[in-house]
Amino acid sequence: xxxxxVTIKDLHIGYRTxxxxxxxxxxxxxxxxxxxxVSIVGETGCGKTTTVKAILRILARQAVVTGGEIIFxxxxxxxxxxxxLQHLRGTxxxxxxxxPTSSLNPVFTIGQQMSAVIRYSGHAGATxxxxxxxLAIKALQETAMPDPERILQSYPFQLSGGMRQxxxxxxxxxxxxxxxxxxxxTTNLDVTIQDQxxxxxxxxxxxxxxxLILITHxxxxxxxxxxxxxxxxxxxxxxxxxxxxxxxxxxxxYTRALxxxxxxxxxxxxxxxxxGRIPNYLDPPPGCRFAPRCPKAFDxxxxxxxxxxxVGSSHQVACFLYDQSTGDE
Amino acid sequence: MKRLIKRLASYxxxxxxxxxxxxxxxRVLPGDPxxxxxxxxxxxxxxxxxxxxxxxxxPIVVQYGLWLKDAVQGDLGNSLLSRRPVTQDIIQYLPAxxxxxxxxxxxxxxxxILLGILATKYSHTWFDGFVRVLSYLxxxxxxxxxxxxxxxxxGYSLPILPTTGRLSLGIAPPPTITRMFTAxxxxxxxxxxxxxxxxxxxxxxxxxxxxxxxxxxxxTRTTMMDNSDKDYVLANKAYGVSENRTLFKYLLKxxxxxxxxxxxxxxxxxxxxxxxxxxxxxxxxxxxxxxxxMLNKDLFAISGVVITLGIIVMVVNIxxxxxxxxxxxxxxxxxxxx
Amino acid sequence: MSTNxxxxxxxxxxxxxxxxxxxxxxxxxxxxxxxxLVIVSLILILGVFQPLIAPxxxxxxxxxxxSAANQPPSSQYILGTDTVGRDILSRIFYAxxxxxxxxxxxxxxxxxxxxxxxxxxxxxxxKWFSTALMRVTxxxxxxxxxxxxxxxxxxxxxxxxxxxxxxxxxWWPMYARMIYGMTSSMRNELFVKSAELLGxxxxxxxxxxxxxxxxxxxxxxxxLDMGWVILMGASLxxxxxxxxxxxxxxxTMVSDGAKYLPxxxxxxxxxxxAIMVIILGFNFLGDGVKDMLTSEE
Numbered sequence: 001x002x003x004x005x006v007t008i009k010d011l012h013i014g015y016r017t018x019x020x021x022x023x024x025x026x027x028x029x030x031x032x033x034x035x036x037x038v039s040i041v042g043e044t045g046c047g048k049t050t051t052v053k054a055i056l057r058i059l060a061r062q063a064v065v066t067g068g069e070i071i072f073x074x075x076x077x078x079x080x081x082x083x084x085l086q087h088l089r090g091t092x093x094x095x096x097x098x099x100p101t102s103s104l105n106p107v108f109t110i111g112q113q114m115s116a117v118i119r120y121s122g123h124a125g126a127t128x129x130x131x132x133x134x135l136a137i138k139a140l141q142e143t144a145m146p147d148p149e150r151i152l153q154s155y156p157f158q159l160s161g162g163m164r165q166x167x168x169x170x171x172x173x174x175x176x177x178x179x180x181x182x183x184x185x186t187t188n189l190d191v192t193i194q195d196q197x198x199x200x201x202x203x204x205x206x207x208x209x210x211x212l213i214l215i216t217h218x219x220x221x222x223x224x225x226x227x228x229x230x231x232x233x234x235x236x237x238x239x240x241x242x243x244x245x246x247x248x249x250x251x252x253x254y255t256r257a258l259x260x261x262x263x264x265x266x267x268x269x270x271x272x273x274x275x276g277r278i279p280n281y282l283d284p285p286p287g288c289r290f291a292p293r294c295p296k297a298f299d300x301x302x303x304x305x306x307x308x309x310x311v312g313s314s315h316q317v318a319c320f321l322y323d324q325s326t327g328d329e
Numbered sequence: 330m331k332r333l334i335k336r337l338a339s340y341x342x343x344x345x346x347x348x349x350x351x352x353x354x355x356r357v358l359p360g361d362p363x364x365x366x367x368x369x370x371x372x373x374x375x376x377x378x379x380x381x382x383x384x385x386x387x388p389i390v391v392q393y394g395l396w397l398k399d400a401v402q403g404d405l406g407n408s409l410l411s412r413r414p415v416t417q418d419i420i421q422y423l424p425a426x427x428x429x430x431x432x433x434x435x436x437x438x439x440x441x442i443l444l445g446i447l448a449t450k451y452s453h454t455w456f457d458g459f460v461r462v463l464s465y466l467x468x469x470x471x472x473x474x475x476x477x478x479x480x481x482x483x484g485y486s487l488p489i490l491p492t493t494g495r496l497s498l499g500i501a502p503p504p505t506i507t508r509m510f511t512a513x514x515x516x517x518x519x520x521x522x523x524x525x526x527x528x529x530x531x532x533x534x535x536x537x538x539x540x541x542x543x544x545x546x547x548x549t550r551t552t553m554m555d556n557s558d559k560d561y562v563l564a565n566k567a568y569g570v571s572e573n574r575t576l577f578k579y580l581l582k583x584x585x586x587x588x589x590x591x592x593x594x595x596x597x598x599x600x601x602x603x604x605x606x607x608x609x610x611x612x613x614x615x616x617x618x619x620x621x622x623m624l625n626k627d628l629f630a631i632s633g634v635v636i637t638l639g640i641i642v643m644v645v646n647i648x649x650x651x652x653x654x655x656x657x658x659x660x661x662x663x664x665x666x667x
Numbered sequence: 668m669s670t671n672x673x674x675x676x677x678x679x680x681x682x683x684x685x686x687x688x689x690x691x692x693x694x695x696x697x698x699x700x701x702x703x704l705v706i707v708s709l710i711l712i713l714g715v716f717q718p719l720i721a722p723x724x725x726x727x728x729x730x731x732x733x734s735a736a737n738q739p740p741s742s743q744y745i746l747g748t749d750t751v752g753r754d755i756l757s758r759i760f761y762a763x764x765x766x767x768x769x770x771x772x773x774x775x776x777x778x779x780x781x782x783x784x785x786x787x788x789x790x791x792x793x794k795w796f797s798t799a800l801m802r803v804t805x806x807x808x809x810x811x812x813x814x815x816x817x818x819x820x821x822x823x824x825x826x827x828x829x830x831x832x833x834x835x836x837x838w839w840p841m842y843a844r845m846i847y848g849m850t851s852s853m854r855n856e857l858f859v860k861s862a863e864l865l866g867x868x869x870x871x872x873x874x875x876x877x878x879x880x881x882x883x884x885x886x887x888x889x890x891l892d893m894g895w896v897i898l899m900g901a902s903l904x905x906x907x908x909x910x911x912x913x914x915x916x917x918x919t920m921v922s923d924g925a926k927y928l929p930x931x932x933x934x935x936x937x938x939x940x941a942i943m944v945i946i947l948g949f950n951f952l953g954d955g956v957k958d959m960l961t962s963e964e
Binding site (some may be wrong): 465474477608642 | 809821901
């Protein structure tokens with residue numbers, strides 16, 4: 001029944017802090033099909049990174065999963081033991097981090113770091129240094145890095161930001177993977193090379209038919225790179241649709257506001273922005289978390305949490321405006 | 330390489346400065362070394378003669394020039410106390426101190442770093458708390474207090490380790506090769522002798538190094554805990570790199586750099602504390618010799634010991650520099666960011 | 668960190684009080700800081716009011732009573748008596764005076780010296796005299812500080828004042844280095860540049876612009892160093908180069924007592940513990956001061 005690479009159902013995650021229990025993820029639902037490129041778009045702090053870190057079970061010590069499930073190729077990720085997790089991280093899913101300056105170890109060469117990744121990939125002969133080197137060079141060539149042999153000898157500080165992020169991409173795809181997660185891979189790069197890095201990332205996952213989850217706060221980046229978009233707000237996926245459809249028609253008021261914020265060359269002038277601010281996660285609104293900022297909120301939005309409603313073939317929205325049921329069942 | 334030569338040049342300059350400093354301290358501060366050496370009842374003429382012999386009657390610049398001329402040829406003057414050339418005394422006593430400091434240094438570095446790693450691995454458990462209490466104890470109790478405690482415990486209640494001297498009674502000293510007894514016994518194949526000499530090193534070495542070890546352990550833990558929040562450690566986890574490999578390799582190496590720099594200072598401090606500790610263990614090393622020289626205002630011996638320590642500290646700094654260079658490619662390849 | 672003038676107009680008494688409350692809150696977050704504060708206050712009180720508090724104040728001098736010699740701890744002599752029958756507790760209290768004087772005296776000497784050298788060398792970083800000054804600190808740091816202090820005090824008459832001088836000579840370069848580092852990184856900050864452009868005098872720039880921004884770190888190091896300075900003073904008196912008998916000094920008491928181990932263990936052990944308590948107190952207090960003066964939440 002489940003042909004998805006990964007399925008997340010009603011995931012709740014909180015963090016223990018000085019102020020108390022912060023409820024960050026408030027029932028996240030998400031799926032990714034084989035070979036599909038999906039992006040999660042949302043403001044800083046809305047829980048994008050927490051969601052994907054949960055897939056790899058690399059959440060911070062203070063994080064507590066309070067409910068829901070994550071299924072990777074039919075297996076329950078949250079119930080995996082150490083060796084199953086090792087298998088998932090080594091061969092199933094890999095991750096590209098936001099800032100290549102801090103995600104590459106400053107005192108080891110690129111070659112040493114790529115070898116370490118390959119060693120744990122379970123690839124045939126992965127513990128032999130010769131095979132590690134071959135795979136690393138091949139991966140670097142595929143990301144259009146000039147002179148891969150020299151890159152392997154280099155330390156991260158000897159490379160530019162763009163090159164470092166290409167190294168991260170090469171590292172993530174040095175051995176076959178079912179899925180790659182990229183957490184804002186271009187945010188810390190110069191505008192001029194963001195495009196190039198994204199293009200390489202897209203090209204590489206397409207060639208290998210690897211699934212991709214791309215986290216970004218830019219709808220533009222999401223539109224260029226991915227097939228389907230999740231719009232996330234304050235710990236909830238509020239809307240998802242294939243990219244072209246989402247840009248054609250937005251149902252959720254938050255998505256609409258986001259799209260309206262994109263500056264246009266033709267007319268319209270400066271966008272209005274969205275009034276209000278992200279809710280306090282310590283004591284979030286009980287109903288829809290967007291209600292306090294929503295221009296169309298009505299009574300029910302303050303009391304109940306909206307569930308996904310199908311508004312197209314694969315277009316879903318979590319908003320009572322489109323809910324036909326009475327909500328009293 | 331170029332950096333190293335530059336460093337070396339500046340160290341040598343500092344050594345010259347140090348010799349001038351010691352000279353000034355020795356000649357400017359009140360006190361009459363010749364009178365001190367001969368005792369209050371020696372006739373004035375003898376004192377004057379000794380002053381002449383020590384060049385104390387000449388202007389200080391001339392005195393320094395004469396001393397330096399001999400010093401660069403390895404002649405540091407004669408000791409008033411031992412009545413022998415200071416150089417000869419240093420050759421005799423230095424190896425004994427080196428032996429202790431090497432053992433103390435190794436225990437300090439290995440013990441401190443290992444405790445730090447384990448406290449990181451088992452952070453927020455009873456073991457972490459145990460290491461914290463241990464480091465507070467190590468930091469708070471000075472070396473001479475440890476020495477007294479050890480002498481009390483091992484000298485009287487638990488006589489399994491010797492508390493005085495370099496060798497037990499009736500053990501013949503080894504043939505003179507390096508003058509470090511442990512090494513000489515080993516080289517001459519006398520293992521019973523080695524064991525005895527080594528046993529004599531243990532307590533002085535441990536009392537010297539506990540403070541530094543505590544500091545190194547705390548430093549290592551702090552740096553490792555800070556670095557373990559970095560993305561590259563998370564990335565290792567995300568790629569399934571095993572926990573121990575991450576801890577002992579990918580987290581340890583970048584975290585070592587500050588600890589190693591602190592250890593340089595701590596190793597130098599071992600020599601300083603040896604001045605008090607050797608005395609307590611009645612251990613005939615350079616520090617005890619230096620202490621005697623100081624208490625007797627034996628000027629040439631004092632400058633000799635201080636210069637020797639300056640050279641040793643310099644060597645330690647160079648070695649530590651090399652280790653940091655090895656650990657930190659940024660220093661190695663960019664000629665030092667700091 | 669921006670400029671903070673001590674007397675900016677507009678800062679009301681209320682704001683100050685608020686600031687003090689905040690500082691106390693940060694300080695008291697770590698329980699150990701309060702332990703440190705209590706220990707240091709106790710030492711201060713015991714040292715200053717020794718004649719009023721000590722059971723036998725006169726035992727701090729050349730008092731002799733052989734009939735009470737070498738007594739183990741008892742209700743009469745809580746920490747026992749030494750070889751000539753003096754109460755060890757009373758002598759430790761008196762020795763706190765010397766220890767505190769040592770710490771304060773040394774810091775009163777080295778902080779101004781180190782600060783001035785550091786400010787000058789740091790502000791005119793590329794001038795020849797800056798290099799010269801820093802080379803001089805290198806020379807002083809070329810041997811372990813304890814050795815330098817021993818040499819200096821060995822060549823002078825052994826008094827409390829002279830051992831303060833000896834420790835100061837070994838210690839000032841560390842302050843000079845610290846202030847140098849801070850000044851040389853601060854001299855390119857905008858508030859310094861703007862003062863320069865406004866034509867402020869060098870004196871004003873060094874002491875009214877740069878120095879106030881160093882005070883936090885100086886104060887932290889000062890507190891942490893008190894314990895170590897006192898320890899170095901005790902080390903000097905341990906080898907007989909500090910305050911001379913009959914005035915009690917912790918180091919002398921330890922080394923004298925060490926001769927009577929293990930039978931009269933109390934003579935050496937209690938002064939040793941006193942030294943450890945001092946170091947512990949100032950360490951904890953210093954950590955608290957650090958927490959209080961660092962701006963992060």
